[in-house]
Amino acid sequence: MANVDLKGVVKRYGNVEVIHGIDLSVRENEFIVLVGPSGCGKSTVLRMVAGLEAISGGEISIGDRVVNQVSPKDRNVAMVFQNYALYPHMTVRENMGFSLKMRRKSREEMDSRVQEAARVLELEPYLERKPSELSGGQRQRVAMGRAMVRKPDVFLFDEPLSNLDAQLRTQMRMELRKMHMRLKTTTIYVTHDQIEAMTLADRIVILKDGHIQQVGSPIEVFEKPNNVFVARFIGNPPMNILEGVFGVEDGKRFVTVGPSRFPVPDGKGDSLVDGAPMLVGLRPDAIKMGENIERLPKDWWCKGEVVVSEILGGHSLLEIVVDGQNELIAEVEGRVVAHPGEIVPIGFEFDRMVLFDPETTNALS
């Protein structure tokens, strides 16, 4: 087990720079999730850590060793690929044992390690089968087993669950988490799915166009996004962003959104001056309806017109238009049956609002 450090890591393909100097410290035993939209460079970062892609600039170290020039097989990292990359002509046993065979481990050690991994992953009945005779979920387990038997310093996962159906994905997510709790191997996990990121990560790294946007715990990036991109990328449905203008009157701080005026709690947007434009971010679950709004101060209330409502079982999603111009998505508890066109009272948890600079889209302290 080891920590992984990236210092100013750059990747260029020809003249095109796709990773623009990334700094990241992954601590020992940590489960880091790299998340970002497709094409932002997640796989490239992972492959540079694995040594499958040369580094154009900067430095990567694993443990205390700079590995820029170390070949993949000597980095002691194991990788699980999106399409599993199992050897089709080998049985499950041979697939899992291949790395040990290449490292000239004894037969006994190979057998016992493969057996152990197969037991944990419940693959024992399938050891003599070929990958083509397994289901997607089983193949996924074999791929994980192949990584596990090596007892690597670092696990690298590149979208390992994207080829599974939704139910299996949820199940495997849990198992990944359990596996990490048991093995405690330092893990870098790449996904474009923010739910996977939120549920698996000790810390999330949000990547966009080869730049790191934010590094933080799932709660941190959810509640305190660094910028509008992170705010909208993390969380589903995404955060509502409204354009507003900051104002001060009689020592009271407020924000004007369209014709409505709402108070700004202390501690938010302290650097703002009267008349400054800003963006207000509100999580869908910070919008309340029905009796839940009673707990909020009266001046946090307003009225909105329901456009669409979707009941998702335990909670409901509503699209609401406020003041005839600002569209909001609200995620409310219970089965709220609201008819399109209905005008309903809603309340905002303004203590949870996030303010952004409209120029830079960065969060305002």
Next chain:
Amino acid sequence: MREASLDRLKAFLTLLPSIVLVGVFVYGFIGNTVWISLTDWGGSGSLAVDPQKNYVGLANYAELFTGFLAGGFRQDLVNAVFYSVMLLAGAIGLGMFIAILLDRKPKGEDVLRTIFLYPMSLSFIVSGTIWRWLLAPQGGVNILPTYVGLDPLTFEWTSSTKAVLEFNWQNLFQIMLYVAAFILILVGLWAFRNDPRKALKRWLGPGIVIGAFAWLGGSILPQALFMEETHGFNLATLGIIMATVWQYAGYTMALYLAGFNGISQDLRDAAMLDGASEVAYYRHVAIPMLKPITISAVIILSHISLKMFDIIFAMTGPDNAQTGHPALNMYLTTFRANDFARGAAIAIVLFLVAAMFIVPYLVSQYRQRKRG
């Protein structure tokens, strides 16, 4: 229901012309050749309008394998075996080797690929002529060393009369058992590291038993011939083998290169992370994955080598006993000696040998398709 049968009728009618043509011109003629091989059509009067053909059973075959005068044919068969084995090893080995080099994406890969594939587009007569010149006793390859100040080679590539690996045809059965034992033991040793028990049971055990039997019980095996007759690997065929390997290596290279390109980058990366060196990647991952390609190459090359005719004709002519081949012998027997029945028998022998390679392949293909 009615529509289905109408569809079937249409399909049948569409296929009918080719069924008839293949039936007559392939299977009908094979049948006719079999029939002729069982007669005594030949010798004087064989070109008469209505030649005499009497049924003689397997006499022609018996003569070919045990006859006093058919030693030439037996040497041709031995030539064909060595020729096949060396062409397979050479063309597959060299083709695979070039494919591996090109798979590593050197500069100018596409140009090189075309260059290596190019010999395929030549006819055997052309490449045979080129190689005859290259392998001439006092030219081409033999004078290469003189360019660096060495003495010229004196090896007679296509006209040497030396032979190696000589054996007595009388001991044919014993030798075949030895070869079988040798192959079994070789495969067994290779498989031993992976699964000792299976290797012992399937390969090593039978190999050792057969080998021991051939060694101890060799004297009770029947002799294949009433007299001593030595055959061996004629060195003069080396030149022809080289030329054919040269012509076909590009073809196997193209097969393997396409196969290597079809292996996903992820698999290669996985192997690298698993600790496989480049060599280990090809040995344990890429080449085993391309087993179907290897099998196809073996089938194609072995039946080509069994039908080999024109390149030998072009390089040494049909009458050079040293470089003879059953296909050439068939031609000479049939059309020079007018011994049609004997020629037909040779054709059928070749046909059966080729079938030995191809039928198992077709059966396994058919089974696979049924399963898939």
